[in-house]
Amino acid sequence: MRLFSLASRAVAALFVPVTAFAFQSAPVQPMQVGATGVVTVAPPVPGASGAPCVVNLLQDAGVGESDFNGPGFGTAYTYAPPAGCHGPWAKVVLKVNVTEIDGVDPTAGVYIRLGGIQIFASSLTSLLSATNQPLHPSWQAERDVTDLASLLTQAHNGVAGLRPEQNLFYNELNQEATMSASLLFYRASAATPAQKTADAVYRVSPDSNTVTLPHNIVRAYLDVYNDEPWWFTCVTQREEHSDRLFFSALALGGGNYQGIGPSAEGCTGGSFAEIGVSIDGTPAGIAPVFPLLSSKFSFYFANTVNAPIQPPQMLSHVPYRVDLTPFAAILNEAGEHTIALSRPATGYLLVYLDKGSTRVSGAVTLNTLAGSPGTPTVTDAITIGSDSATGNITTSLDRTFDIQGFVNTSRGRVNSSVHQTSHFQNTQVFHNTGQDGVEGQPLHYQQDLTLASTTSQHSHRTRAGVVLNDEVRNASYPLQLNFAMDGYAYDNGDGPITYASSGSASVEQHRNLDSAYQKGGFGFYNSQVREDFLSSRDFDASGSSNWQAQAQYRFNDNQGSCYQSALTALNGAVATEANGVGCPNGQNHVRWYAHPDSSPDSLGWAH
Numbered sequence: 001m002r003l004f005s006l007a008s009r010a011v012a013a014l015f016v017p018v019t020a021f022a023f024q025s026a027p028v029q030p031m032q033v034g035a036t037g038v039v040t041v042a043p044p045v046p047g048a049s050g051a052p053c054v055v056n057l058l059q060d061a062g063v064g065e066s067d068f069n070g071p072g073f074g075t076a077y078t079y080a081p082p083a084g085c086h087g088p089w090a091k092v093v094l095k096v097n098v099t100e101i102d103g104v105d106p107t108a109g110v111y112i113r114l115g116g117i118q119i120f121a122s123s124l125t126s127l128l129s130a131t132n133q134p135l136h137p138s139w140q141a142e143r144d145v146t147d148l149a150s151l152l153t154q155a156h157n158g159v160a161g162l163r164p165e166q167n168l169f170y171n172e173l174n175q176e177a178t179m180s181a182s183l184l185f186y187r188a189s190a191a192t193p194a195q196k197t198a199d200a201v202y203r204v205s206p207d208s209n210t211v212t213l214p215h216n217i218v219r220a221y222l223d224v225y226n227d228e229p230w231w232f233t234c235v236t237q238r239e240e241h242s243d244r245l246f247f248s249a250l251a252l253g254g255g256n257y258q259g260i261g262p263s264a265e266g267c268t269g270g271s272f273a274e275i276g277v278s279i280d281g282t283p284a285g286i287a288p289v290f291p292l293l294s295s296k297f298s299f300y301f302a303n304t305v306n307a308p309i310q311p312p313q314m315l316s317h318v319p320y321r322v323d324l325t326p327f328a329a330i331l332n333e334a335g336e337h338t339i340a341l342s343r344p345a346t347g348y349l350l351v352y353l354d355k356g357s358t359r360v361s362g363a364v365t366l367n368t369l370a371g372s373p374g375t376p377t378v379t380d381a382i383t384i385g386s387d388s389a390t391g392n393i394t395t396s397l398d399r400t401f402d403i404q405g406f407v408n409t410s411r412g413r414v415n416s417s418v419h420q421t422s423h424f425q426n427t428q429v430f431h432n433t434g435q436d437g438v439e440g441q442p443l444h445y446q447q448d449l450t451l452a453s454t455t456s457q458h459s460h461r462t463r464a465g466v467v468l469n470d471e472v473r474n475a476s477y478p479l480q481l482n483f484a485m486d487g488y489a490y491d492n493g494d495g496p497i498t499y500a501s502s503g504s505a506s507v508e509q510h511r512n513l514d515s516a517y518q519k520g521g522f523g524f525y526n527s528q529v530r531e532d533f534l535s536s537r538d539f540d541a542s543g544s545s546n547w548q549a550q551a552q553y554r555f556n557d558n559q560g561s562c563y564q565s566a567l568t569a570l571n572g573a574v575a576t577e578a579n580g581v582g583c584p585n586g587q588n589h590v591r592w593y594a595h596p597d598s599s600p601d602s603l604g605w606a607h
Helices: 146-152 168-172 325-331
Strands: 053-064 074-079 089-103 109-114 117-123 138-144 156-163 175-187 200-204 217-225 274-279 282-288 320-323 337-341 346-353 361-367 377-380 388-409 412-433 442-463 466-476 479-491 496-519 523-540 543-557 562-570 573-579
Touching: 053 074, 053 109, 053 156, 089 109, 089 117, 089 146, 109 175, 117 138, 117 146, 117 200, 117 346, 146 200, 156 175, 217 274, 217 282, 217 325, 217 388, 274 325, 282 320, 282 361, 282 388, 282 412, 282 442, 320 442, 320 466, 325 361, 325 388, 325 412, 337 346
Parallel strands: none
Antiparallel strands: 053 175, 074 156, 089 138, 089 175, 109 117, 109 156, 200 346, 217 320, 217 346, 274 282, 274 337, 361 388, 377 388, 388 412, 412 442, 442 466, 442 479, 466 496, 479 496, 496 523, 523 543, 543 562, 562 573
């Protein structure tokens, strides 16, 4: 794997300098060299002008897994809008603090829901010491929730807790954490005017996907969270029958055991993932799935890639926005509507209403997604012997679809369209030898993965030939992962136990996001996010060695915002840091309305 130089001179951002502007947000404070706790290069959410009104949702609230059979429990709380600080607001920011008390499940995570709407989700870091003891790390995360302002204008009950584990094998393990969370409301002012946000928000999840909606919807968007780790490492159903060659305690997957079990290791079902969205049974949109990494890659690899620098989206899962506006006329029809997701994901529906009408008619005029089932092409070239499995599996899908519709609003007919293209290719190369569970047999498990996932969504709305908005969002999620483990099996009378003698893991992951907006009466707005993460570690009988990591985050827009942060780490401690490199005057400056955290942007500030 290609690692950047660990010298601080090599972490310069690739930015074109921009002209200085007046900004409301202060530069982020640098992190401390030598830190061994959780650190991140992710940017804070800029506030608007003036002191915010603060509503505390949680204060050191305990959450955790309950027992072997239970999916976990949360802590209930109540929310009321800030007194004397009524909206519409210029900005609303959610701040979260998590302290991990105990835990060994690398696939668990925390969530916060308000009125049933998930407003925050993350993975747990599960940092362990050299002797596999929990380090109880504390960390912070922020999220721009201004688009959820209509939800925040009324009192609601809420709950915060742990997401159920992704793997039932882990259910006998306890996971505990404490959480604090607060909402910061920034009043509107001449410098930071109130944003125009969605008129209503509705929950969409596997257990709550039927909604009753108003009949004057003119725009609709679905923000979708994906919380699944390791799907990109799965093999096909054919490999399932090779049993111990793929279901190995040495395998990639973050398992917490030394024996063989039906875990994420060698998981079957294939390595393709997307979240299909349907409305009343009709395909309506597609969201790509980000390849989330867990905090460790196997039982033997604590802190594989996340000590102390965290992989992208580890501390805050950013939802992907699906434009459902061409289906506005269908959503306006009488009766309940079912908005279903094809994977165990969760999200919320944002709708904008026609204030001049109580009922809006229209139709969907084109939907080529309905005839595109999205079945990937799988080339399985694995050669399976009695004690070996070598070769590669390639999974790929290229698709393009168009959806068009119109609504007859109180101001005239509005035509809308969504054109989306995507490319997905996942190539995994295996070199596995030795039947896991056979006493005394040398074992080798090697998996090298290359993933390319890109999605471009182009949304367009016009009225009487005039462009109301034109948006292009491009997302690219490249991932290169190399993993190898050697070991042997030994039976002490209680069944065979697998032991690792040496191993190595390396990862290079990027998150590239480009957005271009045109809005009537405003003009053009462009923004760019580049997030890079690289880490490598290996160990042998003498212990870990060659442990290094590097991360960099860059954001800029055409309004003068510029943010850059980079960290390198050696042997579990921050080695170098750089902030503001490539920005004007070497300082991070971000406009108050910008979304440097890459959360969906509705351009509600562009009046």
